[in-house]
Amino acid sequence: MRFEIFKEFFIFFISIGVFLALWEAYYWIFIQNPFVLSPPSKVLVTFVQLIVGDPKFTETGFSMPIDMIYSLYHYLYGFFFAIIVGFSLGLIAGWSKKVEKFLYPIIELIRPIPPIAWIPIAILLLKLTHTAAAFIIFIGAVFPILLNTMYGVSSVEKKYVEAAMTLGATKTTTLLRKVIIPASMPAFFNGLRVGSGVAWMCVVAAELFGVSQYGLGYKIQLARLYHSPDVVISYMLAIGIIGLILDRLYRIAESRLIRWRRGFVVE
Amino acid sequence: MSELLQIRNIRKSFDTHEKRLLVLDGISFDVREGEFISILGPSGCGKSTLLRIIAGLEKQDEGEVLLRGKRIKGPGQDRAMVFQDYALFPWRTVLGNVLFGLEIRKIPKKEALEKAIRFIKLVGLEGFEKSYPHELSGGMRQRVALARALVCEPEILLMDEPLSALDAQTRNLMQVELVRIWNETKKTIIYVTHNIEEAVYMADRIAVLSRRPAKLLDLVEVNLERPRDRFSKEFIDLRARIFRLIQG
Numbered sequence: 001m002r003f004e005i006f007k008e009f010f011i012f013f014i015s016i017g018v019f020l021a022l023w024e025a026y027y028w029i030f031i032q033n034p035f036v037l038s039p040p041s042k043v044l045v046t047f048v049q050l051i052v053g054d055p056k057f058t059e060t061g062f063s064m065p066i067d068m069i070y071s072l073y074h075y076l077y078g079f080f081f082a083i084i085v086g087f088s089l090g091l092i093a094g095w096s097k098k099v100e101k102f103l104y105p106i107i108e109l110i111r112p113i114p115p116i117a118w119i120p121i122a123i124l125l126l127k128l129t130h131t132a133a134a135f136i137i138f139i140g141a142v143f144p145i146l147l148n149t150m151y152g153v154s155s156v157e158k159k160y161v162e163a164a165m166t167l168g169a170t171k172t173t174t175l176l177r178k179v180i181i182p183a184s185m186p187a188f189f190n191g192l193r194v195g196s197g198v199a200w201m202c203v204v205a206a207e208l209f210g211v212s213q214y215g216l217g218y219k220i221q222l223a224r225l226y227h228s229p230d231v232v233i234s235y236m237l238a239i240g241i242i243g244l245i246l247d248r249l250y251r252i253a254e255s256r257l258i259r260w261r262r263g264f265v266v267e
Numbered sequence: 268m269s270e271l272l273q274i275r276n277i278r279k280s281f282d283t284h285e286k287r288l289l290v291l292d293g294i295s296f297d298v299r300e301g302e303f304i305s306i307l308g309p310s311g312c313g314k315s316t317l318l319r320i321i322a323g324l325e326k327q328d329e330g331e332v333l334l335r336g337k338r339i340k341g342p343g344q345d346r347a348m349v350f351q352d353y354a355l356f357p358w359r360t361v362l363g364n365v366l367f368g369l370e371i372r373k374i375p376k377k378e379a380l381e382k383a384i385r386f387i388k389l390v391g392l393e394g395f396e397k398s399y400p401h402e403l404s405g406g407m408r409q410r411v412a413l414a415r416a417l418v419c420e421p422e423i424l425l426m427d428e429p430l431s432a433l434d435a436q437t438r439n440l441m442q443v444e445l446v447r448i449w450n451e452t453k454k455t456i457i458y459v460t461h462n463i464e465e466a467v468y469m470a471d472r473i474a475v476l477s478r479r480p481a482k483l484l485d486l487v488e489v490n491l492e493r494p495r496d497r498f499s500k501e502f503i504d505l506r507a508r509i510f511r512l513i514q515g
Binding site for chain 1: 322323324341342343344346347348350352354355356357358359367368370371372399400401415416419425
């Protein structure tokens with residue numbers, strides 16, 4: 001067992017190592033121009049300097065922890081409203097066929113529009129504000145949450161509702177609270193995870209357009225103007241790492257909160 | 268014994284895409300307080316539909332069901348049901364499932380917990396309070412379903428072929444258990460089954476239904492002493508009599 005884990009790690013490091021080596025070689029053989037691309041050895045140094053706040057960078061306004069906080073703020077702002085709207089509409093539409101039929105055309109019309117296409121209207125409507133960024137993130141995250149919740153609610157087996165009714169739960173609100181919502185939690189969490197992924201991508205897109213002077217997405221754009229590919233790639237790396245951490249957090253929360261799903265498929 | 272439930276001339280048909288299917292054709296009988304009555308009939312005869320009407324989950328076309336003289340219009344706290352496929356809430360533990368009805372009735376937490384644990388003990392599941400339904404065997408799940416219904420202390424316990432998904436040994440064991448629990452709780456039980464032996468083993472009276480459209484063929488009194496001997500002459504004779512009754 002120990003050996004297996006060791007082997008996993010070994011393959012992991014070999015894989016990353018080969019990738020970095022190829023990148024480093026590519027730079028030194030074909031590019032050799034620090035204003036166009038940086039080798040991983042340089043990126044690593046820059047990344048650490050950005051994190052710890054080396055004066056070289058902070059003097060020009062590049063401080064990664066602050067940008068992370070702003071990006072997470074945009075993310076949470078938009079995602080919070082996406083959860084509220086997505087969950088409540090999904091719950092109602094999943095419960096009532098009439099509401100579903102009414103909402104369906106609206107959803108299907110808006111859903112295919114990429115969140116990025118909303119940026120101009122968000123800026124016109126909300127100006128260059130945090131709210132404009134949150135709006136883009138909201139648009140990106142709300143549909144996965146809404147549709148998954150709706151699916152979860154509408155596929156709750158009738159027998160659970162009937163069982164609850166014969167046990168005395170006859171009010172609709174009680175049935176929603178005690179049966180429908182807990183039974184559709186796995187689908188809701190699925191929507192949450194997918195929605196979070198989209199929301200995080202939208203953070204970068206929204207910030208690229210300069211809704212605020214801070215944020216990972218904004219700084220990528222700014223670093224390009226300064227011709228600092230090492231900073232660009234460092235910020236890309238930060239975005240990737242935070243995205244990964246967010247996804248892991250949802251997975252952990254999911255397995256904690258929905259313990260009853262364990263071994264369900266095996267049955 | 269007094270009449271607790273009166274079933275009056277129940278008719279029910281279902282619309283299939285081809286035609287209207289008459290399922291229950293004027294069923295009438297009374298259920299006495301505290302008795303174990305079985306509704307027996309061939310598969311697909313509509314006996315489950317009759318039970319669902321009593322539960323209030325289904326509407327009859329004609330006739331009425333009266334509980335203590337009051338007409339049943341929908342599901343209520345006076346009737347609890349145990350389903351064939353258990354219908355346990357998979358997101359709740361054994362304890363959580365048993366607590367469900369008590370939460371609905373807004374019983375104070377401490378009192379509810381004591382009561383739930385008492386009923387879990389009654390069905391012989393102490394030690395499994397924290398298990399989830401998917402971790403239990405079929406027989407254990409049905410015990411949970413039984414405790415979940417009994418803890419609500421309904422006037423009538425409705426059981427829809429609760430043992431038919433179990434293997435023969437477990438089923439026999441559960442029949443013995445059910446009779447014991449019925450003796451301890453003194454509940455009125457309406458028990459739907461297609462198994463003649465099961466009905467004869469457990470019930471005080473058996474409402475025998477015909478093939479679809481179901482009519483009441485006979486209301487058979489089972490005057491056998493408990494615990495019943497499945498291999499006694501009287502037991503076997505009664506089984507044969509009911510068998511012939513259904514065969515027509």
